[in-house]
Amino acid sequence: MFLIKNLILFITLMANFSLANAGWLDLNMTEGVTDISQEVFGLHMLILWICVVIGVLVFGAMFWSILMHRKSKGVTPATFHESTSLEFLWTIVPFVILIGMAVPATKTLIKMYDHSDSEIHIKITGYQWLWQYEYLNTNVSFYSKLSTPYDEIYNKSTKNVNYLQEVDKELIVPVNKKIRFLLTSNDVLHAWWVPDLALKKDAIPGYINEMSVVINEPGIYRGRCAELCGRHHGFMPIVIKAVEEKEYEEWLANAEKAKTSDVAKINK
Amino acid sequence: MSSVVKDTHHDEHPSGIMRWITTTNHKDIGTLYLWFAMIMFFIGGLMALVIRSELFQPGLQFVDPQFFNSMTTMHALVMIFGVVMPAFTGLANWMIPIMIGGPDMALPRMNNWSFWIMPFAFSMLLSTLWMDGGAPAGGWTLYPPLSLQTGDAFPFLIFAIHFMGLSSIMGAINIVATILNMRAPGMTLMKMPLFVWTWLITAFLLIAVMPVLAGGVTMLLTDKFFGTSFFNAAGGGDPVMFQHIFWFFGHPEVYILILPSFGVVSAIIPTFARKPLFGYSSMVYATASIAFLSFIVWAHHMFTVGMPLAGEVFFMFATMLIAVPTGVKVFNWVTTMWKGAMTFETPMLFAIGFIVMFTIGGFSGLMLAITPADFQYHDTYFVVAHFHYVLVPGSIFAIMAACYFWLPKWTGNMYPETLGKIHFWLSTFFVNLTFFPMHFVGLAGMPRRIPDYSLQFADYNMIASIGAFGFGFAQLIFLYLIIKTIKGGSKATDQVWEGAEGLEWTLSSPPPYHSFSTPPVIK
Amino acid sequence: MSESGSYYVPHGSKWPIIATIGVCTAMVGGSSLLNGNDMGKYILAIGLAMVVFMIVGWFSTVISESEDGMYDEQVDSSFRWGMIWFIFSEVMFFAAFFGALFYVRTYSLPWLGGEGTGLATNTFLWPEFENIWPSTANGPGEIGGDFKTMGAWGLPALNTAILLTSGVTLTWAHHALKEMKRMQLIIGLALTVALGAVFMYFQAVEYGHAFNDLNLNMGSGIYGSTFFMLTGFHGFHVTIGTIMLLVILGRSIYGHFNPKNHFAFEAVAWYWHFVDVVWLGLFIFVYWV
Numbered sequence A: 001m002f003l004i005k006n007l008i009l010f011i012t013l014m015a016n017f018s019l020a021n022a023g024w025l026d027l028n029m030t031e032g033v034t035d036i037s038q039e040v041f042g043l044h045m046l047i048l049w050i051c052v053v054i055g056v057l058v059f060g061a062m063f064w065s066i067l068m069h070r071k072s073k074g075v076t077p078a079t080f081h082e083s084t085s086l087e088f089l090w091t092i093v094p095f096v097i098l099i100g101m102a103v104p105a106t107k108t109l110i111k112m113y114d115h116s117d118s119e120i121h122i123k124i125t126g127y128q129w130l131w132q133y134e135y136l137n138t139n140v141s142f143y144s145k146l147s148t149p150y151d152e153i154y155n156k157s158t159k160n161v162n163y164l165q166e167v168d169k170e171l172i173v174p175v176n177k178k179i180r181f182l183l184t185s186n187d188v189l190h191a192w193w194v195p196d197l198a199l200k201k202d203a204i205p206g207y208i209n210e211m212s213v214v215i216n217e218p219g220i221y222r223g224r225c226a227e228l229c230g231r232h233h234g235f236m237p238i239v240i241k242a243v244e245e246k247e248y249e250e251w252l253a254n255a256e257k258a259k260t261s262d263v264a265k266i267n268k
Numbered sequence B: 001m002s003s004v005v006k007d008t009h010h011d012e013h014p015s016g017i018m019r020w021i022t023t024t025n026h027k028d029i030g031t032l033y034l035w036f037a038m039i040m041f042f043i044g045g046l047m048a049l050v051i052r053s054e055l056f057q058p059g060l061q062f063v064d065p066q067f068f069n070s071m072t073t074m075h076a077l078v079m080i081f082g083v084v085m086p087a088f089t090g091l092a093n094w095m096i097p098i099m100i101g102g103p104d105m106a107l108p109r110m111n112n113w114s115f116w117i118m119p120f121a122f123s124m125l126l127s128t129l130w131m132d133g134g135a136p137a138g139g140w141t142l143y144p145p146l147s148l149q150t151g152d153a154f155p156f157l158i159f160a161i162h163f164m165g166l167s168s169i170m171g172a173i174n175i176v177a178t179i180l181n182m183r184a185p186g187m188t189l190m191k192m193p194l195f196v197w198t199w200l201i202t203a204f205l206l207i208a209v210m211p212v213l214a215g216g217v218t219m220l221l222t223d224k225f226f227g228t229s230f231f232n233a234a235g236g237g238d239p240v241m242f243q244h245i246f247w248f249f250g251h252p253e254v255y256i257l258i259l260p261s262f263g264v265v266s267a268i269i270p271t272f273a274r275k276p277l278f279g280y281s282s283m284v285y286a287t288a289s290i291a292f293l294s295f296i297v298w299a300h301h302m303f304t305v306g307m308p309l310a311g312e313v314f315f316m317f318a319t320m321l322i323a324v325p326t327g328v329k330v331f332n333w334v335t336t337m338w339k340g341a342m343t344f345e346t347p348m349l350f351a352i353g354f355i356v357m358f359t360i361g362g363f364s365g366l367m368l369a370i371t372p373a374d375f376q377y378h379d380t381y382f383v384v385a386h387f388h389y390v391l392v393p394g395s396i397f398a399i400m401a402a403c404y405f406w407l408p409k410w411t412g413n414m415y416p417e418t419l420g421k422i423h424f425w426l427s428t429f430f431v432n433l434t435f436f437p438m439h440f441v442g443l444a445g446m447p448r449r450i451p452d453y454s455l456q457f458a459d460y461n462m463i464a465s466i467g468a469f470g471f472g473f474a475q476l477i478f479l480y481l482i483i484k485t486i487k488g489g490s491k492a493t494d495q496v497w498e499g500a501e502g503l504e505w506t507l508s509s510p511p512p513y514h515s516f517s518t519p520p521v522i523k
Numbered sequence C: 001m002s003e004s005g006s007y008y009v010p011h012g013s014k015w016p017i018i019a020t021i022g023v024c025t026a027m028v029g030g031s032s033l034l035n036g037n038d039m040g041k042y043i044l045a046i047g048l049a050m051v052v053f054m055i056v057g058w059f060s061t062v063i064s065e066s067e068d069g070m071y072d073e074q075v076d077s078s079f080r081w082g083m084i085w086f087i088f089s090e091v092m093f094f095a096a097f098f099g100a101l102f103y104v105r106t107y108s109l110p111w112l113g114g115e116g117t118g119l120a121t122n123t124f125l126w127p128e129f130e131n132i133w134p135s136t137a138n139g140p141g142e143i144g145g146d147f148k149t150m151g152a153w154g155l156p157a158l159n160t161a162i163l164l165t166s167g168v169t170l171t172w173a174h175h176a177l178k179e180m181k182r183m184q185l186i187i188g189l190a191l192t193v194a195l196g197a198v199f200m201y202f203q204a205v206e207y208g209h210a211f212n213d214l215n216l217n218m219g220s221g222i223y224g225s226t227f228f229m230l231t232g233f234h235g236f237h238v239t240i241g242t243i244m245l246l247v248i249l250g251r252s253i254y255g256h257f258n259p260k261n262h263f264a265f266e267a268v269a270w271y272w273h274f275v276d277v278v279w280l281g282l283f284i285f286v287y288w289v
């Protein structure tokens, strides 16, 4: 009785809150905007459902037994306590299921590790607490840090929609081109994570990690530092803007020019 | 078989505080461990409530971000090293000598030492809260270079870890020696209760990995104070090397936190199903397989550090394999219940709660093991949800189940059953309210170890915080119930539970000061 | 397993709490010292004094109980299991440092030098660095400056011979004990102690050579780190082992042991052999290859 009452309470509570919320999408992993992120989402749903099914079977058997095989029903307990064939069965079956998960997972993983034929190379350096982006083979480089005003953080003014996920300078990249990121850090560990691109990797001082991505759709994608890096770890967002190739070329040309004139100014 | 315990001063035990300070009695020491764990549970829980208060709403309300990180770090260290490990060691102390028909632990003085280190080590650790630069705030995983930025607390942290490591190692050596050497004649290994078996294997894990942690933190210490370069690329080292060392300890550690629970549950389910445990020997082999596998999966905590592909694949496969022996255990428990004649006293409720919620936590663990998916899960609240499911309704529930199960034996009094049931249902409701929503915010992209978050995570964090306070206050019932039972209650019989089997139930409730002064006869 | 059906349970003891307070005091003192507080020295000294006092006291209690014949076979066996697992934990402690050595040699240094997945690391961060073990093993930052490495065939080889010989003398003494040859026992033990002491002396000479002539110290990058950590902890264990051997020597002179009952002797012997084996690992992987 208790169990059922609580269960109903719990479900209604959950339903209430999720209705008030933006809905299902906020409850699940993002599908993302790359082929690989979609594969990852597929894997996630596959294992989730396998687990749900196993869970239903196991808990089903258990609750059946809890309901039917209770002393208050006047049953006499059975005495069996061994069965080699059963034991064999429930060793082999999970094993086979696991292989079924491991194969597609490995395939996706191998794709993720393929950084060949990248056309654009960007070096990312983590600092306490901001990111630096350098477009390799150009002179473009800049820092990117949180732009949310302190008043919002300290509850002195209302928080805007992009509270804590906005930066002063976005990372601009083209769509449909393979981009390779070279990731490192200047002080402690950080991790560069953008869920929509299914990219997360640690930035390690003294070492470079690589990852690559092809973005399918233009848009603004928001992520965050995902490795504890000190006091402002929670305040180290990433914003990446994917644009059409032409727009990107224009932006890059302008940025290079601006940089050159900056340098010229300094040298004068 | 007439023989007596050769005690240098027979029935005289010192009274007052000195009894507890100098005691070599396994039951006294077990009690001390359990009370210590209880106190630390409230301290660690209070820290969790600080975390949950700050996360109740977006924005910074109560604490400085640095202090928030200290709370996260200390909460985990206290809960793992100060609650679950000592609680299980306490249960081991109380029950293992009785279960194997021995008089006491094998090395009783060292047993006393293992315990008394704990309060001192934790005083040292907790004192860092008031030091210059604050308490450690680099996460319980202590990753350098961040952990090297700790202020005055740093050496205290390292030495506190050495100290409690020493305690755990000695405690574990004692348990191994007890099990291997103190069994009554006829108590063969394959006749031992599973709780004894799981602890034997746990103790082995402890002896194997605690020294590795000690070595790792020693390297942190010398990197900070003596100019070594273990974790510094410029000197040829690698920050990631610390993670390898830490998780070589850390992963077996999480099984140290769960294997004894398996033993507890394997004792409770057959008792209340009035039916022998299904698949005793496969339970033993499964436990051993889990322990073996636990040594070769550590890098699943490090999928995002940029290991070579072969490493990622190996650690993914090895990790997934653990689902097989763990599954065997779950299936065995369910089959033990099948066609039993069950009753649902509080220990049984907690044991069933354990099976269900631990399995949910195991499922999310399996999801985490899938490397490409872990790139999305890693360092988010999905991970936090995973490990709280295996630790809170896992380890903690098992400890509570054990307390209810053996409390009548320990005190000689029955606990108030209705209150116990209320405690169970409130705990179960609130623990899910706290930790289930964390799956959602994690998948939606909320990183762990942050004091403030963006707006889309607000609703579920609020629910989780409400749940945490509810769960916390429900534990006050537990405290009250235990004190009440110690003070009095209806007298418990020797067997206590109708379906109970095993040596502990042949002794009086409470058992005599020296459990078995003559070796019992084993059927 | 108990065959006799008789159980021994020791009475309460104050030594554990003294041990705890002593170690805790030493740790607090050491921490304060590391944090630059001069008072730390004194607190550390007090703590260590308490620890020494405790060790002497605790062991005297155990020895006198043992001499009074209070321990039966089961207690003896408990002690044995305790010692075996303690040594196993020590093995794992050293494993952490050996693991670190293997890791830097097979992974981190080659990566920094551009091998395997380390190409980008080398090109962008450390373009000058070439990995040649051990000569560039103070890393791309050349931490600690130029240094020379310790060769294997001078003192270290001699020390290997010394430790191996000490293992033989100790076994010789053990046989003597079992055959009740008192003189041989004492000579064997004394030789072992002497060899241990000579080993430590040579180790000290070697350290002096490293500091003064090779510019090699703990700060010499990862080479110096692993070198001094491994040899240092090993040397510390040799010191402890030698002290324990001295105690055993003293007890042998007092005639404490008999052919059947000499657990303390065996425990120390196991420990000494363990230290010996660790040294072989050190000699091979730290000095030689």
Ligand code: HEA
Pocket (backbone or CB within 6 Å): A051, A054, A058, A094, A095, A097, A098, B141, B254, B255, B257, B258, B300, B301, B319, B320, B322, B323, B324, B326, B327, B328, B330, B358, B359, B360, B361, B362, B363, B364, B365, B366, B368, B369, B370, B374, B377, B378, B379, B383, B386, B387, B390, B391, B394, B395
């Ligand atoms: C009691 C502690 C405990 C236990 C038992 C487990 C059990 C498991 N854990 Fe968990 N884990 C932790 C405590 C624990 N974990 C902690 C504390 C962390 C975080 C540390 C930190 O970063 O701070 C962590 C993190 C963690 C990670 C890293 C996540 C990340 O940081 O990115 C991973 C990844 O693989 C993982 C996997 C697993 C797996 C596969 C199991 C398996 O053992 C689970 C096996 C059980 C089942 C699968 C359920 C029952 C089985 C069946 C019913 C059979 C049939 C099932 C199938 C075939 C699917 N855990």
Ligand code: HEA
Pocket (backbone or CB within 6 Å): B041, B042, B044, B045, B046, B048, B049, B051, B052, B072, B073, B075, B076, B079, B080, B083, B084, B138, B139, B140, B141, B384, B388, B391, B392, B395, B396, B434, B448, B449, B450, B468, B471, B472, B473, B475, B476
């Ligand atoms: C056994 C281990 C264990 C246990 C039992 C718990 C229990 C709890 N944990 Fe913990 N937790 C960890 C192990 C554990 N945790 C670990 C390993 C981490 C990772 C740390 C890291 O990232 O480094 C972590 C991190 C962690 C986080 C993430 C922090 C972050 O990433 O910043 C959160 C957030 O909600 C949390 C919450 C809770 C809650 C609400 C409980 C509740 O179950 C607690 C229940 C509450 C009480 C028991 C309080 C009772 C007290 C009162 C009611 C007080 C009133 C009375 C008096 C004063 C007399 N934990």
Ligand code: CUA
Pocket (backbone or CB within 6 Å): A126, A127, A129, A189, A190, A191, A225, A226, A227, A228, A229, A230, A232, A233, A234, A236
């Ligand atoms: Cu940068 Cu967290």
Ligand SMILES: [Cu+2]
Pocket (backbone or CB within 6 Å): B250, B251, B254, B297, B298, B300, B301
């Ligand atoms: Cu793990």
